[in-house]
Amino acid sequence: xxxxxxxxxxxxxxxxxxxxxxxxxxxxxxxxxxxxxxxxxxxxxxxxxxxxxxxxxxxxxxxxxxxxxxxxxxxxxxxxxxxxxxxxxxxxxxxxxxxxxxxxxxxxxxxxxxxxxxxxxxxxxxxxxxxxxxxxxxxxxxxxxxxxxxxxxxxxxxxxxxxxxxxxxxxxxxxxxxxxxxxxxxxxxxxxxxxxxxxxxxxxxxxxxxxxxxxxxxxxxxxxxxxxxxxxxxxxxxxxxxxxxxxxxxxxxxxxxxxxxxxxxxxxxxxxxxxxxxxxxxxxxxxxxxxxxxxxxxxxxxxxxxxxxxxxxxxxxxxxxxxxxxxxxxxxxxxxxxxxxxxxxxxxxxxxxxxxxxxxxxxxxxxxxxxxxxxxxxxxxxxxxxxxxxxxxxxxxxxxxxxxxxxxxxxxxxxxxxxxxxxxxxxxxxxxxxxxxxxxxxxxxxxxxxxxxxxxxxxxxxxxxxxxxxxxxxxxxxxxxxxxxxxxxxxxxxxxxxxxxxxxxxxxxxxxxxxxxxxxxxxxxxxxxxxxxxxxxxxxxxxxxxxxxxxxxxxxxxxxxxxxxxxxxxxxxxxxxxxxxxxxxxxxxxxxxxxxxxxxxxxxxxxxxx
Ligand code: ADP
Ligand code: MG
Numbered sequence: 001x002x003x004x005x006x007x008x009x010x011x012x013x014x015x016x017x018x019x020x021x022x023x024x025x026x027x028x029x030x031x032x033x034x035x036x037x038x039x040x041x042x043x044x045x046x047x048x049x050x051x052x053x054x055x056x057x058x059x060x061x062x063x064x065x066x067x068x069x070x071x072x073x074x075x076x077x078x079x080x081x082x083x084x085x086x087x088x089x090x091x092x093x094x095x096x097x098x099x100x101x102x103x104x105x106x107x108x109x110x111x112x113x114x115x116x117x118x119x120x121x122x123x124x125x126x127x128x129x130x131x132x133x134x135x136x137x138x139x140x141x142x143x144x145x146x147x148x149x150x151x152x153x154x155x156x157x158x159x160x161x162x163x164x165x166x167x168x169x170x171x172x173x174x175x176x177x178x179x180x181x182x183x184x185x186x187x188x189x190x191x192x193x194x195x196x197x198x199x200x201x202x203x204x205x206x207x208x209x210x211x212x213x214x215x216x217x218x219x220x221x222x223x224x225x226x227x228x229x230x231x232x233x234x235x236x237x238x239x240x241x242x243x244x245x246x247x248x249x250x251x252x253x254x255x256x257x258x259x260x261x262x263x264x265x266x267x268x269x270x271x272x273x274x275x276x277x278x279x280x281x282x283x284x285x286x287x288x289x290x291x292x293x294x295x296x297x298x299x300x301x302x303x304x305x306x307x308x309x310x311x312x313x314x315x316x317x318x319x320x321x322x323x324x325x326x327x328x329x330x331x332x333x334x335x336x337x338x339x340x341x342x343x344x345x346x347x348x349x350x351x352x353x354x355x356x357x358x359x360x361x362x363x364x365x366x367x368x369x370x371x372x373x374x375x376x377x378x379x380x381x382x383x384x385x386x387x388x389x390x391x392x393x394x395x396x397x398x399x400x401x402x403x404x405x406x407x408x409x410x411x412x413x414x415x416x417x418x419x420x421x422x423x424x425x426x427x428x429x430x431x432x433x434x435x436x437x438x439x440x441x442x443x444x445x446x447x448x449x450x451x452x453x454x455x456x457x458x459x460x461x462x463x464x465x466x467x468x469x470x471x472x473x474x475x476x477x478x479x480x481x482x483x484x485x486x487x488x489x490x491x492x493x494x495x496x497x498x499x500x501x502x503x504x505x506x507x508x509x510x511x512x513x514x515x516x517x518x519x520x521x522x523x524x525x526x527x528x529x530x531x532x533x534x535x536x537x538x539x540x541x542x543x544x545x546x547x548x549x550x551x552x553x554x555x556x557x558x559x560x561x562x563x564x565x566x567x568x569x570x571x572x573x574x575x576x577x578x579x580x581x582x583x584x585x586x587x588x589x590x591x592x593x594x595x596x597x598x599x600x601x602x603x604x605x606x607x608x609x610x
Contacts, residue, residue, distance in 0.1 A: 020086060021138075021139035024111045025139065025164060027108050027112045028112035028113065028115045028164070030321035030322070032113055033322070034170075034180060035062025035066060035171075035180070036177065036181045037322055038062065038157055038160060039062060039066055039184055040184045040322070041109035041110075042066065042109070043184075043185065044104055045068075045104060045153075046072055047188065048102040048103050049070060049073045051072035051152065051195055052071055052196065053070065053198075054068065054070050054196070056181075056185065056198065056200070057199075057200045057201075057202045058199070059203040060174050061173070061174030061175065061177030062177050062178070063160055063177065064203075065157070065158055065202070066160065067154065067155070067156045068154070069152065069154045070152045070153055071151055074123045074124050074126055074151065074152055077128070077130075077132035080123065080144050085107075086111040089106065091105045092105050100317065103323075110136075110155075113160075114136030114137075114139060115136075115139045115163065116160065116163045117138075117158060117163065118135070118137045118157070119136045119156070119157055120133060120134070120135045120136075120155070120156045121134050122153070122156075123152070124150065124152065130147075131146070132145065133146075138163035174203075182211060189212075189228060190228055190278070190305060191273055191276055191278050193227070194216055194224055196215050197214040198213050199211040199212040214228065214231055214232075226238070229241075229305055233269055233303065233305065237303055240258045240259045240261070240262035240303075241258045242257060242258075242348070242349050244341050244342060245341075246337060249330075251309075251330075252308070252310065253306060253307070253337050254307050254309075255305045256306075258304060260292060260302070260584070260586075261586060261587045262303055263300035263301060264300070265299065266301055268301075269301075269303035270288060271304070271305040272288070272306050272308075273307045274308045274309075274326050275310065275312065275315065276307075277323065277326075278324075279323075279325060279326050280324045280325065281325055281326055282325070284306070284308070284334070287339050287342075289302070291338065291343050292346075293549070294459075295587065295591065297590045297591050300591050304342075314328065315327065315328050316328075346583075346584065347583040347584065419576065419580060420580055421437065421442050421444070421576040421580055422435035422436050422437035422441070422442050423435055423573060424569050424572035427566065427572060432445060432446065433575065435572075437597065439599050439601070440599035440601075440602070441597070442596070443595060443597075444576065444594060445592075448588035448592060449585065449588070451556050451557055452556075452579075452582070452584065452585050452587070452588050453582055458516065458552045458556060459552060461499075467498045467518065468499055468517040469500070469501055469515070470517040470520075471501075471513060471514045472512065472514060475511050476525060477505050477510070477511050478512060478524070478528045478529070479508055479509050480508055480529065480532055481532075482508050483536075484529075484532035484533075485508045485532075487532060488531065488532050488535065489510060491535055495531070495551070498548070498552065499514065499515065499518070499519075500527070500531070501514040512524040512528055516555055516559070519555060520559055523558065527554075530554045530555075530557070534547075534550045534551050
């Protein structure tokens with residue numbers, strides 16, 4: 001075939017300029033991928049026009065109809081024809097692509113949509129005494145005509161892609177397209193909290209079915225943003241989120257990041273904005289992931305709403321036709337800013353854990369009869385206590401060793417001295433610690449909590465130059481599958497730095513000479529087998545750091561107090577005190593909470609006393 005091609009005379013045509021309609025259709029392929037991208041362009045235009053209300057109506061997932069109505073500044077009748085012409089925009093002065101204060105600037109959306117659909121624009125410019133309309137059908141313009149409209153602009157897109165049937169084939173189900181439209185609107189609505197939004201499905205005619213309704217925010221911009229976040233991500237996100245604010249060399253980061261215990265099964269609750277523009281940026285997404293890498297297991301995703309702001313010259317928003325991606329001049333700076341700000345914010349949240357899971361757990365506390373209104377109300381309020389600040393316990397920690405408790409626990413203490421996680425009162429089912437706090441009770445999952453503490457101890461030791469090793473009295477020989485054996489031996493150097501000494505023992509065996517000291521006495525064979533698994537599971541993942549974190553996580557599990565082990569009061573209190581002093585102790589290595597709390601007031605409500 002290739003040979004034949006060499007022999008062929010190319011059938012060369014002279015270079016010609018593309019017809020405008022063809023050029024627009026090509027551009028449409030990039031700008032308008034699916035109904036949601038048309039919605040995005042039209043709503044961005046409405047926001048650029050200063051709209052306070054944007055109403056979006058769709059039919060058949062946006063395939064048969066998208067109608068966006070706004071109360072913005074409108075388009076003068078004399079400019080309607082220009083608005084649908086390629087590369088015509090009112091949003092750039094001169095050639096400056098740096099100081100962009102609008103979503104749009106490429107002047108491509110309307111001509112692109114007009115090239116592949118039936119587009120009509122009706123608009124009444126501010127101060128004009130009449131409205132006008134223009135229609136474009138598959139790139140063909142109809143003359144501007146007078147129309148009726150009180151204010152603003154209504155853009156209607158019918159039969160998207162009817163002019164490019166190949167594109168139609170790529171569309172997903174109406175339901176999936178509708179979901180994508182909703183998602184697009186949610187992102188834009190977070191970017192514009194002052195504007196009210198409505199999304200309706202009018203497939204069945206009439207006023208349609210409301211899919212989303214957001215009131216415009218008030219004058220207080222901060223309050224408006226908070227209200228919008230609550231409306232879009234839900235009250236549980238707000239309850240579980242911590243504010244983030246940081247600046248580095250003129251790049252500012254603000255927003256909210258959820259506690260790791262509020263993680264999701266997908267990245268659906270990640271909203272990133274750069275200079276007010278919603279982006280799906282890899283750099284930022286990666287930085288967000290990195291900040292939580294240590295706190296979440298595989299397959300769990302952090303939830304966050306983050307805004308980056310910087311001078312226009314430091315970020316290029318013109319690298320993607322739909323402007324979903326951006327390019328930072330100083331990517332390292334931005335990544336570092338996001339990772340460190342989030343890490344600090346999360347560390348500041350200390351041993352706080354999510355309220356959400358606690359709520360679900362409360363079901364078990366409910367009385368057997370139909371729950372009373374008071375009990376339901378109590379359920380609503382069941383949550384982890386606010387952030388404690390307990391500097392004193394950090395010091396206490398150094399004296400008290402977890403595995404070798406010295407003094408008996410105090411029986412009772414004056415209220416002021418009760419530490420945030422309370423004083424241990426009982427161990428339940430050899431699995432849970434029940435502690436009395438100043439104003440309620442705390443229930444701790446002893447294994448989960450201890451595992452996290454060991455993990456943090458191991459990491460701290462590694463950061464300080466290496467995890468101390470504890471030599472075994474008799475070295476232990478462990479047989480492994482051939483592949484696992486060589487994987488463990490390849491990592492021997494790194495494992496030694498984690499306090500685990502392994503050597504080849506011929507064939508498929510390794511000899512374990514020492515185990516990590518922070519783990520205490522542990523089953524060396526089981527530990528090595530588990531690590532072989534961890535190394536295999538992470539084999540595809542190149543960064544060594546990620547692999548070692550997984551190894552440390554496995555190791556911690558081995559050093560932890562198992563569920564089922566009986567503990568005395570001193571041991572339990574030592575565990576509580578160490579939790580208070582350890583960052584990230586509110587969740588275990590698998591992202592589950594390590595403790596839950598119930599306040600006295602809530603208990604009283606459960607019993608109908610309040
Ligand atoms: P861009 O937004 O990049 O300028 P568009 O093709 O989306 O390009 O729109 C072209 C022009 O039409 C805009 O610059 C704006 O002047 C005008 N326009 C479009 N939609 C609206 C609207 N809803 N309200 C007011 N003006 C609009
Ligand atoms: Mg536009």
